[in-house]
Amino acid sequence: MTNSANCHMLLANGGRHACVFTFRCSLLSNSGNLNLITQALEAVGRKMEVLPDPSTVHFHLPGDLSVLVHRKYEDFINELISKFPHEKEGILKFYGICWKIFNSLNSLELKSLEEPLYLFGQFFQKPLECLTLAYYLPQNAGDIARQFIKDQELLSFIDAECFIVSTVNALQTPMINASMVLCDRHFGGINYPVGGVGGIATSLADGLVEKGSEIRYKANVTNVLLENGKAVGVRLSNGKEFFAKTVISNATRWDTFGKLLKDKELPEEEKNFQKNYVKAPSFLSIHMGVKASVLPAGTDCHHFVLEDDWNNLEKPYGSIFLSIPTVLDPSLAPEGHHILHIFTTAGIEDWEGLSRKEYEEKKEVVANEIIRRLEKKLFPGLQDSIVLKEVGSPKTHRRFLARNDGTYGPMPRGKPKGLLAMPFNTTSIDGLYCVGDSCFPGQGVIAVAFSGIMCAHRVAADVGLEQKSPVLDAGLLGLLRWLRTLA
Numbered sequence: 369m370t371n372s373a374n375c376h377m378l379l380a381n382g383g384r385h386a387c388v389f390t391f392r393c394s395l396l397s398n399s400g401n402l403n404l405i406t407q408a409l410e411a412v413g414r415k416m417e418v419l420p421d422p423s424t425v426h427f428h429l430p431g432d433l434s435v436l437v438h439r440k441y442e443d444f445i446n447e448l449i450s451k452f453p454h455e456k457e458g459i460l461k462f463y464g465i466c467w468k469i470f471n472s473l474n475s476l477e478l479k480s481l482e483e484p485l486y487l488f489g490q491f492f493q494k495p496l497e498c499l500t501l502a503y504y505l506p507q508n509a510g511d512i513a514r515q516f517i518k519d520q521e522l523l524s525f526i527d528a529e530c531f532i533v534s535t536v537n538a539l540q541t542p543m544i545n546a547s548m549v550l551c552d553r554h555f556g557g558i559n560y561p562v563g564g565v566g567g568i569a570t571s572l573a574d575g576l577v578e579k580g581s582e583i584r585y586k587a588n589v590t591n592v593l594l595e596n597g598k599a600v601g602v603r604l605s606n607g608k609e610f611f612a613k614t615v616i617s618n619a620t621r622w623d624t625f626g627k628l629l630k631d632k633e634l635p636e637e638e639k640n641f642q643k644n645y646v647k648a649p650s651f652l653s654i655h656m657g658v659k660a661s662v663l664p665a666g667t668d669c670h671h672f673v674l675e676d677d678w679n680n681l682e683k684p685y686g687s688i689f690l691s692i693p694t695v696l697d698p699s700l701a702p703e704g705h706h707i708l709h710i711f712t713t714a715g716i717e718d719w720e721g722l723s724r725k726e727y728e729e730k731k732e733v734v735a736n737e738i739i740r741r742l743e744k745k746l747f748p749g750l751q752d753s754i755v756l757k758e759v760g761s762p763k764t765h766r767r768f769l770a771r772n773d774g775t776y777g778p779m780p781r782g783k784p785k786g787l788l789a790m791p792f793n794t795t796s797i798d799g800l801y802c803v804g805d806s807c808f809p810g811q812g813v814i815a816v817a818f819s820g821i822m823c824a825h826r827v828a829a830d831v832g833l834e835q836k837s838p839v840l841d842a843g844l845l846g847l848l849r850w851l852r853t854l855a
């Protein structure tokens with residue numbers, strides 16, 4: 369699962385520091401069918417101790433617009449309406465549609481959308497919900513917002529809401545993705561795992577091993593092995609080979625087809641994907657330990673800062689994400705201290721071709737500028753309060769996350785037709801499946817957990833553990849492939 373969480377632990381490892389650096393987000397919602405991580409943990413007999421997060425994010429935006437996304441939907445929506453009273457109706461309509469989509473998704477048993485028997489079953493049980501999802505599948509959040517809202521500043525706020533999900537504005541964010549995230553944060557609330565988000569991966573791994581699975585760490589796959597065009601196994605960097613009926617790649621589709629299958633010509637389907645999607649930029653991350661006195665009492669855990677100009681939202685280093693997990697779980701830092709995880713978008717090209725010295729100097733300069741901006745906007749005295757600082761560049765992300773250019777995930781090249789162009793889990797190579805954020809429904813932890821569940825179901829059907837109909841399979845997979853070419 370989220371390698372990012374573990375990367376942040378790595379940045380602080382070696383027992384050098386007493387702080388536990390952790391992921392910025394809280395992800396365990398606790399009810400409905402979309403609580404996929406809680407369900408996955410339960411499936412392997414694990415449950416995590418969690419702390420309720422009273423808010424998801426505090427936006428600090430141009431024109432001193434400040435909006436706190438409260439845990440309770442009513443509190444959030446009332447706060448937003450109080451800032452834009454003339455748009456009350458539009459706000460209720462836009463977020464109302466998000467709920468309609470979320471409730472439809474949440475009422476379905478989530479399995480593979482590439483498995484026709486399941487799809488027909490769901491359609492007969494919940495026709496309205498399925499039709500609702502089909503209707504919104506090719507639509508984007510920004511278009512729907514514009515049907516009800518005229519105020520430019522409010523539309524920009526919705527861009528910021530979408531940007532923190534997808535790293536693109538609302539016009540480029542599929543409505544289904546936006547709805548999943550904008551509602552899940554209120555549905556049952558968001559809960560922060562005690563000890564840090566890295567605990568989710570550790571718990572899942574422990575549970576899997578207890579159930580009889582084997583996990584090989586430090587196993588760097590360099591090739592997917594093919595036999596007569598079928599994927600039959602993998603080769604590791606140490607030369608060892610493993611063979612299996614099925615190969616599932618959690619590397620991005622760019623890595624899977626560009627690196628692990630580099631000798632094979634790019635299949636048409638992947639050409640189509642790369643035509644519609646580009647790699648989103650990577651990040652510059654700063655992990656800091658600071659004296660607790662620098663934070664005003666009542667500081668929220670998560671912040672998003674865009675100071676003066678909405679046009680900077682999507683620009684490299686334009687907006688700043690900040691999390692202070694010790695606000696919720698003080699055990700992560702020594703008494704009297706907080707940990708800050710700060711990050712901002714940055715492209716790998718900005719960091720290539722530097723000598724070691726230039727690279728270290730650049731990290732220092734860029735990080736200090738981000739800290740200066742936070743000091744000015746939120747926490748006077750921040751620079752002087754730092755007791756520990758680690759900076760990671762897009763190169764760090766590329767190295768530790770094993771992701772092409774350290775990318776955050778796929779980003780539509782132009783204006784997408786919602787989620788229509790997103791590939792699912794099967795690939796044009798027999799026996800090879802892809803999973804993760806370059807598959808439907810995209811990036812974000814809930815989305816990739818959904819992709820994992822979809823993939824597991826499709827593979828189970830293909831290896832005979834679940835029912836399947838080869839004739840219907842061929843029809844549905846052909847139809848989906850054709851639909852993707854329309855996007």
Ligand SMILES: Cc1cc2nc3c(=O)[nH]c(=O)nc-3n(C[C@H](O)[C@H](O)[C@H](O)COP(=O)(O)OP(=O)(O)OC[C@H]3O[C@@H](n4cnc5c(N)ncnc54)[C@H](O)[C@@H]3O)c2cc1C
Nearest residue numbers: 369370371372393588589618619770804805811812813816
């Ligand atoms: C700084 C940052 C903050 C984020 N904040 C949030 C947030 O608040 N909320 C949210 O929902 N999402 C957030 N995300 C996004 C979320 O973390 C990702 O969308 C999600 O982790 C993607 O999951 P994945 O399984 O597709 O890929 P990854 O998490 O990258 O996992 C892929 C796995 O495959 C392994 N792998 C890759 N190549 C190979 C190989 N060749 N051999 C062996 N193993 C390999 C990797 O080591 C990794 O373990 C954030 C991401 C970043 C970088």
